[in-house]
Amino acid sequence: MKTDRQFRVEHDSIGERTLPRDVYYGVQSLRASENFHITGLTMHPEIVNSIAEIKKASAIANYEIGLLDKKVAGAIVEACGEIAAGKLHDAFIVDPIQGGAGTSLNMNANEVIANRAIELLGGEKGDYSLVNPNDHVNCGQSTNDVFPSAGKMAVLKLLIKAQIQLERLYDALTQKAAEFDDVIKMGRTQLQDAVPIRLGQEFRAYREAVRRDIARLERAQDEMRCLNLGGTAIGTGINADEMYLRQVVPTLSKVSGLRLVQAFDLIDATQNLDGFVAVSGAVKTCAVNLSKMCNDLRLLSSGPRCGLGEINLPPKQNGSSIMPGKVNPVIPEVVNQVAFNIMGNDLTITMAAEAGQLELNAFEPIIFWNLTHAVEFLTYAVNTLTDNCVSGITANRERCKAMVDGSVGVITALTPHLGYEAAANIAKEAIRTGASVEDLIVSKGVLDRPTLEKILDPYSMTTPGISAKELLER
Structure with missing residues (x-):
């Protein structure tokens, strides 16, 4: 790593790149942000929080089995906790839609966590001899899990x-x-x-x-x-x-x-x-x-x-x-x-x-x-x-009642009592003349008004399981 007052230089397997000295992301995040300018947006915050929780859990597990020393693991855990609490999200600069099966986001997280951990340990961002994005933050992991x-x-x-x-x-x-x-x-x-x-x-x-x-x-x-x-x-x-x-x-x-x-x-x-x-x-x-x-x-x-x-x-x-x-x-x-x-x-x-x-x-x-x-x-x-x-x-x-009263749809409830053809004829006459179904049935002497009112009781017509015989026996 090379630095001056405003910039630092980092390298990866492709070569060197200059970054602003104070940013938490690193060279691989920078390349990804340049390669994948698709949505112009950033990763969903819950994904960022979740990847920070994964890195935190991994650091704890790796410390407990002796693969990370206490200082490095502690700094990683603290950095991850800050990210999961909503901090440093502006350092996650890669586009949500990206090639590489998510490697860009994983490395963005590794670099941000490493640089924050380095800062917590008193070092300068980019000094990966203190906390390395791959060897420490990504220990035991792959983008693919x-x-x-x-x-x-x-x-x-x-x-x-x-x-x-x-x-x-x-x-x-x-x-x-x-x-x-x-x-x-x-x-x-x-x-x-x-x-x-x-x-x-x-x-x-x-x-x-x-x-x-x-x-x-x-x-x-x-x-x-x-x-x-x-x-x-x-x-x-x-x-x-x-x-x-x-x-x-x-x-x-x-x-x-x-x-x-x-x-x-x-x-x-x-x-x-x-x-x-x-x-x-x-x-x-x-x-x-x-x-x-x-x-x-x-x-x-x-x-x-x-x-x-x-x-x-x-x-x-x-x-x-x-x-x-x-x-x-x-x-x-x-x-x-x-x-x-x-x-x-x-x-x-x-x-x-x-x-x-x-x-x-x-x-x-x-x-x-x-x-x-x-x-x-x-x-x-x-x-x-x-x-x-x-x-x-x-x-x-x-309005609801008026539409029921003016409809011929109630004729269906009368079909078991009149028969389908007779009911259909009354329905057609009601539509043609504008008369109500009830008035036509009574005027023709098919059913008397009390019987008709019992059959056309609103709850009876809208409650499943009541037969025509049961209805008249009530």
């Missing part, structure tokens, strides 16, 4: 946050299902009048879909707990001490506070990324359910006078720069857009996982970029959907 393990840990942390928001949405939908349980309305299939349903039943169905999504995300978290850390280059554990191999993942669990396990077959865990595909599938499924629900909310609230208008969404902002008084369903719309993005991300993740060859998949960077953002965007979308939409929804009870 560090990078995927960091990716899994980051996704796991984000999934836990997403689940919390989904549980809040579940509670909000539960509350609305109870609030709207007595609101009778028309159900629709293919956007045509079908049979009556209670508004609370519709919201209960949304809730149940969210319940399944929560269960899927819980299973997805288990996919991310299994790490190939200790497998080093291709899963054979070359250059990793046997005691380190046994200790590093349990140590990482303590350092991170996450429940983590080491893969049973480290070669399989290094080669195959199907776990990320499974997680992405669970996130995509959740996005599909949320988007479908938001489609419904936009339809049910359409109007206010010339649409369905069965529910009111809380007004959040002006809807037009030219049409006074217009208010748009902006929260469901943004959730729809997040869902579209997640679906696209899922395809990228699927293709990248499939594209692996032999002992390593080189395309983990694009998987982590898309998956971390998919989970994070989902979390934000669910948060705003719960707080800015679902919690404030109200029912237009009179």
Whole structure:
């Protein structure tokens, strides 16, 4: 290393490069930042935090088995703790989308940690005789076990946050299902009048879909707990001490506070990324359910006078720069857009996982970029959907009742009593004349009014499992 007041010179196997004297990154990080200017952004902070936790756990394990001395290990541990607490993130300069299967990020971390550790020991940045990025910080490791393990840990942390928001949405939908349980309305299939349903039943169905999504995300978290850390280059554990191999993942669990396990077959865990595909599938499924629900909310609230208008969404902002008084369903719309993005991300993740060859998949960077953002965007979308939409929804009870009263859909409930053909004829006459189904049936002497009212009782029509015979016997 050569230095002057403003710059230092570092070298790698390719040659020498000049860096600003005070930066924490080194020559390999600099080369990567020049080679991969793709997004113009930096790595997701949870990946940076996770890789720092891995380096910390590795330093602790290597010290305990005698591969690092106390001073070096202590300085590495302290530097890693600072990074995991959110410091020095600006020194992680490599683009999230990069060639080399994540080597650029791993070396960026090794150099930043080494230089901070050197500083803590009283040395000058770049003096790798004190703390070496490869020999000390990367001891017992390879990019090929560090990078995927960091990716899994980051996704796991984000999934836990997403689940919390989904549980809040579940509670909000539960509350609305109870609030709207007595609101009778028309159900629709293919956007045509079908049979009556209670508004609370519709919201209960949304809730149940969210319940399944929560269960899927819980299973997805288990996919991310299994790490190939200790497998080093291709899963054979070359250059990793046997005691380190046994200790590093349990140590990482303590350092991170996450429940983590080491893969049973480290070669399989290094080669195959199907776990990320499974997680992405669970996130995509959740996005599909949320988007479908938001489609419904936009339809049910359409109007206010010339649409369905069965529910009111809380007004959040002006809807037009030219049409006074217009208010748009902006929260469901943004959730729809997040869902579209997640679906696209899922395809990228699927293709990248499939594209692996032999002992390593080189395309983990694009998987982590898309998956971390998919989970994070989902979390934000669910948060705003719960707080800015679902919690404030109200029912237009009179509108719902009027649409049921004016619909011919109730004829379906009368089919067991009239027969399909007779019921169809009455429905067609009601549509042609504008008369109500009830009035036509009574006027024709088919059923008397009390019997008709019993058959068309809102709860009877919307409660599964009640036969026509049981209904009349009540």
